[in-house]
Amino acid sequence: MPPLLEVDDVYAGYGPIEVLKGISLTVDTGEIVALIGANGAGKTSTLLSISGCLPARRGSMRLAGQEIHALPAHEIVHRGICHSPEGRKIFPRLTVLENLQMGAFSRRDKPGIERDLAHAFELFPILAERKHQAGGTLSGGEQQMLAVARAMMGRPKLLLLDEPSLGLAPMIVLKIFEVVRKLNDEGISILLVEQAARMALKLAHRGYVMEMGQITIAGTAAELLTDKRVQDAYLGE
Ligand SMILES: Nc1ncnc2c1ncn2[C@@H]1O[C@H](COP(=O)(O)OP(=O)(O)O)[C@@H](O)[C@H]1O
Numbered sequence: 058m059p060p061l062l063e064v065d066d067v068y069a070g071y072g073p074i075e076v077l078k079g080i081s082l083t084v085d086t087g088e089i090v091a092l093i094g095a096n097g098a099g100k101t102s103t104l105l106s107i108s109g110c111l112p113a114r115r116g117s118m119r120l121a122g123q124e125i126h127a128l129p130a131h132e133i134v135h136r137g138i139c140h141s142p143e144g145r146k147i148f149p150r151l152t153v154l155e156n157l158q159m160g161a162f163s164r165r166d167k168p169g170i171e172r173d174l175a176h177a178f179e180l181f182p183i184l185a186e187r188k189h190q191a192g193g194t195l196s197g198g199e200q201q202m203l204a205v206a207r208a209m210m211g212r213p214k215l216l217l218l219d220e221p222s223l224g225l226a227p228m229i230v231l232k233i234f235e236v237v238r239k240l241n242d243e244g245i246s247i248l249l250v251e252q253a254a255r256m257a258l259k260l261a262h263r264g265y266v267m268e269m270g271q272i273t274i275a276g277t278a279a280e281l282l283t284d285k286r287v288q289d290a291y292l293g294e
């Protein structure tokens with residue numbers, strides 16, 4: 058069986074600036090894979106490239122063996138890769154419910170959408186309470202929950218999470234990480250970008266370290282947590 062996601066020697070950038078310089082990584086079915094690295098390393102660009110928002114100039118990307126790298130972003134969602142972007146990017150004027158419905162834009166299975174809505178409200182009860190409130194009136198933590206729940210509404214095989222803990226109180230971060238674990242238990246594979254490297258590696262099965270547009274260290278989460286270079290640079294030891 059091929060990996061669920063296989064990114065192979067991908068180059069991408071913005072105009073003349075090359076930001077991703079030959080990225081290769083895999084996510085197997087059932088895995089949580091952490092992608093860590095300093096600010097500006099290219100983590101967000103990697104996720105944008107996988108979801109079709111930042112076209113790869115070279116290299117290939119396969120989902121369950123099928124080439125996806127030339128597909129438009131909406132088709133990639135349809136194939137089963139959903140993205141909770143950095144900075145949440147919820148729709149501030151739409152209600153919580155409408156934001157969630159937007160997450161299901163690629164689906165036509167009404168009963169399935171209703172089931173997943175109920176499930177999202179079960180995972181994040183505060184979103185149920187705020188269902189008819191505009192997204193922009195939510196707290197930062199609630200907006201992050203909404204961004205994760207909206208991505209789930211696309212019924213992903215692979216969920217891309219970009220900095221879900223950024224700027225949030227520790228209690229909220231715990232809650233979000235707990236949901237990430239639950240989603241993984243339910244069979245969703247996850248590629249998790251995090252500044253909170255220790256937390257991410259504790260949750261993940263495997264991890265990659267990114268520096269200046271390249272993957273420089275790869276290993277199991279346990280290996281990375283005990284790697285001297287990772288400890289010195291990212292774990293504050
Ligand atoms: N829209 C953009 N236009 C030009 N350069 C960008 C843009 N977005 C990001 N970059 C540059 O690409 C590099 C990688 O950024 P990014 O992928 O956001 O890294 P990370 O998520 O690891 O912090 C940085 O040097 C950043 O300045």
Ligand SMILES: [Mg+2]
Binds near residue numbers: 102143
């Ligand atoms: Mg980023």
